[in-house]
Amino acid sequence: MINDNYSKLPGAYLFSDIARKVQSFKASDPGAEVISLGIGDVTQPLAPAVVEALHRAADEMAIAATFRGYGPERGYDFLREAIVRHDFHERGIDIQPDEIFVSDGAKSDTGNFQELLSKDVRIAVTDPVYPVYVDSNVMGGRAGTLGADGRWSNVHYLPCTAENDFVPDLPNEHVDVIYLCYPNNPTGTTLTRDQLQRWVDYALDKNILLFYDAAYEAYIQSEDVPHSIYELQGAKCCAVEFHSYSKTAGFTGIRCGYTVVPKELRLPLNPMWNRRQTTKFNGTSYLSQRAAEAIYSLEGKEQIQATIHYYMENARLMREALTSTGFQVYGGINAPYLWVRTPDRMTSWEFFDHLLKKAHVVSTPGSGFGPSGEGYIRLTAFGDRTQTTEALSRIKSLNL
Numbered sequence: 445m446i447n448d449n450y451s452k453l454p455g456a457y458l459f460s461d462i463a464r465k466v467q468s469f470k471a472s473d474p475g476a477e478v479i480s481l482g483i484g485d486v487t488q489p490l491a492p493a494v495v496e497a498l499h500r501a502a503d504e505m506a507i508a509a510t511f512r513g514y515g516p517e518r519g520y521d522f523l524r525e526a527i528v529r530h531d532f533h534e535r536g537i538d539i540q541p542d543e544i545f546v547s548d549g550a551k552s553d554t555g556n557f558q559e560l561l562s563k564d565v566r567i568a569v570t571d572p573v574y575p576v577y578v579d580s581n582v583m584g585g586r587a588g589t590l591g592a593d594g595r596w597s598n599v600h601y602l603p604c605t606a607e608n609d610f611v612p613d614l615p616n617e618h619v620d621v622i623y624l625c626y627p628n629n630p631t632g633t634t635l636t637r638d639q640l641q642r643w644v645d646y647a648l649d650k651n652i653l654l655f656y657d658a659a660y661e662a663y664i665q666s667e668d669v670p671h672s673i674y675e676l677q678g679a680k681c682c683a684v685e686f687h688s689y690s691k692t693a694g695f696t697g698i699r700c701g702y703t704v705v706p707k708e709l710r711l712p713l714n715p716m717w718n719r720r721q722t723t724k725f726n727g728t729s730y731l732s733q734r735a736a737e738a739i740y741s742l743e744g745k746e747q748i749q750a751t752i753h754y755y756m757e758n759a760r761l762m763r764e765a766l767t768s769t770g771f772q773v774y775g776g777i778n779a780p781y782l783w784v785r786t787p788d789r790m791t792s793w794e795f796f797d798h799l800l801k802k803a804h805v806v807s808t809p810g811s812g813f814g815p816s817g818e819g820y821i822r823l824t825a826f827g828d829r830t831q832t833t834e835a836l837s838r839i840k841s842l843n844l
């Protein structure tokens with residue numbers, strides 16, 4: 445017998461549906477030069493400091509005296525200490541190395557962390573949402589059944605739309621766990637420090653656990669947007685935070701991230717996650733961890749900032765071009781994503797098809813991220829500059 449929860453999951457992953465559509469379009473129009481502003485992968489190469497660290501680590505592996513085999517499941521001390529110093533202590537946040545768990549990226553940890561929860565807890569997600577939070581809870585048997593409206597019966601949805609300025613209301617019913625992701629994928633919007641403090645206060649008051657995904661933290665430009673939930677009073681008692689080097693430093697292929705599980709949490713999640721990881725995870729590769737450490741060097745910091753600046757300049761150009769063409773555009777100020785309202789009341793998929801067929805531009809239909817994503821598409825600023833500007837001029841010339 446199989447785990448029946450898997451059979452509840454809808455057939456395909458959003459990006460496979462998109463890939464299928466793009467493939468069939470290319471087959472029907474082989475001459476078309478398709479530009480993707482769809483999937484959220486990066487395009488710029490690794491920082492030179494990271495590449496040097498990778499070479500050095502590879503050379504160490506070639507000599508018996510410096511060869512490394514299995515590493516510590518929680519991650520090497522050199523990386524956990526660098527994380528604590530640069531990502532937390534420099535921001536005045538007291539996090540200790542034994543609260544850091546190095547991972548192979550935030551997808552694994554945001555997907556796996558629900559294993560520590562009882563099958564009976566009720567989760568809440570912002571809607572639209574990064575699909576991993578919901579799907580992993582479906583696999584864990586916590587989501588109930590999928591309704592015709594695209595909502596799971598046991599999941600509480602917190603709509604984020606232009607109407608509420610993408611700031612979700614606090615839940616109006618009992619929940620045990622809330623997933624928050626800021627800067628947000630897919631909407632590219634953020635919460636200010638005051639707005640996030642409301643969620644922390646609420647969680648403390650109602651005994652709720654917060655899962656805070658900070659995968660896009662490096663893109664924050666505004667002073668009043670927190671980089672970590674632990675900047676806020678009381679968060680160490682109620683929040684687990686997920687980080688990723690994928691978008692921070694182009695590690696989508698290298699694979700490295702980390703999760704912060706504070707010892708002050710009201711539940712013993714720190715020892716539980718340690719037990720889980722030591723049983724099921726044998727650590728992130730030494731090479732990836734040395735590469736991640738290099739991001740925190742002086743040159744590394746400067747080099748990754750230059751790439752982030754490049755992407756954010758794409759985002760600015762995209763915002764300007766689309767807004768001046770008459771589109772309603774959100775996000776793209778503290779995040780590499782733009783959330784664009786479809787014109788003429790088109791559905792997300794209708795507008796996706798239109799952009800693909802008429803402009804040969806691939807977007808991501810907002811409805812793929814949840815019911816409240818209907819009527820929007822997501823565009824990413826992770827493209828190469830020339831391709832991005834070409835895509836913008838094609839969209840402009842559609843005269844929508």
Ligand code: PLP
Pocket residue numbers: 484548549550551552554574625629657659687688689690695696700701
């Ligand atoms: N969290 C969010 C919100 C994301 O958008 C992504 C990647 O797209 C991830 C986590 C996964 O990142 P990683 O590459 O570290 O697994």
